[in-house]
Amino acid sequence: MSPPAQNIYDNDAFFAAYGKLRRSVEGLGGAPEWPALSAMLPTMEGLNVVDLGCGFGWFCRFAREAGAAQVLGLDISEKMLARAREASDASIAYRRTDLEELELPAAAFDLVYSSLALHYIVNLGDVFTTVHRALVPGGRFVFSVEHPLYTAPSRPGWHPDDSGRKRWLVDRYLEEGARATNWLAEGVIKQHRTVATYLNLLLGLGFRLRRVEEWGPSDAQIEAHPEWALERDRPPFLLVSAER
């Protein structure tokens, strides 16, 4: 039996805080990793696309505006789906789905996309298996997760040395499993996995890896947001592109 899925997004306090993040207010342009992630995407024209963890539907609308033929957005949060539907027209289908129990029709999609959702998933092997089956041959799976360096530590944080230089404190990198953090709400549970595990799960299913990015801010982004410079010491996001 699967554990009950975590749906922190329907918690009122969490939802309110999440709705104030730049990426929630401004959409894709408010996500600093979007330029790198979008560079991994195929041309959208005519594609059948599904977004795992679609949130407010920003990517679904982007895909549709970029010419995708059919777009399906899946999310566990009713509140987020309600907002997504409000902001979209009927050409995008949104469906409440617990990704832990993901079911998709076989060979039905040209692109499976997921942004910062899969590090919450316990049954990741099952999700990847379903994604592989759901893609047409040559179809793409493009996703981002929190970087394993970010999810590994038992107590995530920076340690300043005598000179004030900060270092990221890493432990338990090879010890995979649940980590409790206090991001926007108390006791949010993430699933830590190594970079190798993400990649080997894909390779073991027959995916062909196309590109891997350990994202950090560009020089231009640091000029605009000097406080982001620290993210180069420890990348916050892992981006992966694979082909069935």
Next chain:
Amino acid sequence: MSPPAQNIYDNDAFFAAYGKLRRSVEGLGGAPEWPALSAMLPTMEGLNVVDLGCGFGWFCRFAREAGAAQVLGLDISEKMLARAREASDASIAYRRTDLEELELPAAAFDLVYSSLALHYIVNLGDVFTTVHRALVPGGRFVFSVEHPLYTAPSRPGWHPDDSGRKRWLVDRYLEEGARATNWLAEGVIKQHRTVATYLNLLLGLGFRLRRVEEWGPSDAQIEAHPEWALERDRPPFLLVSAER
């Protein structure tokens, strides 16, 4: 022009210290990552094999004993090659080679192997390009390097917290380039690269990735060597298997 290659192995003090390491005295069985690395190797029978940074020739002799047709060991250190030749018979060819200037015949090898040598290389893109050309279609490239988490920090080390638990201090992960360390000798220069860079260099050349390991000790190894447990907090080695 290439920078002059670093040949720390012909430094007397370094060579003496290196010769006392378990992996130098006991060979492959003295290298804790060998079980994981060897599991990535193809069946050796009849293969043409080259080892980049062959050291004392332990892997070359293993390959030959496992049935490899031809084995070539390359190393920059005359001292190591002299020892390798002493311990081998004439069926293994050893050649002094600066990997920074690596040249190999096209489509001549079934397996290119390298253990803990490539993190010293400045011109890694050139080396990978040469390796790709030197492999037959379907040929394998299997290598280990020091893990980027290990090579990244400006001052590598562990920070004990109040409870005595140690954390690895990471900075400069995304800042690739030279790092000076004092491993067995003063001022040994390693080239830090991210996991993504190693993989994308391979993918960009058309290699198909087969497996990635972020190595840490097994339960049995920790039972035999309790002091290795810390290596699970921060993996020391990255192992990669790719196919042309």
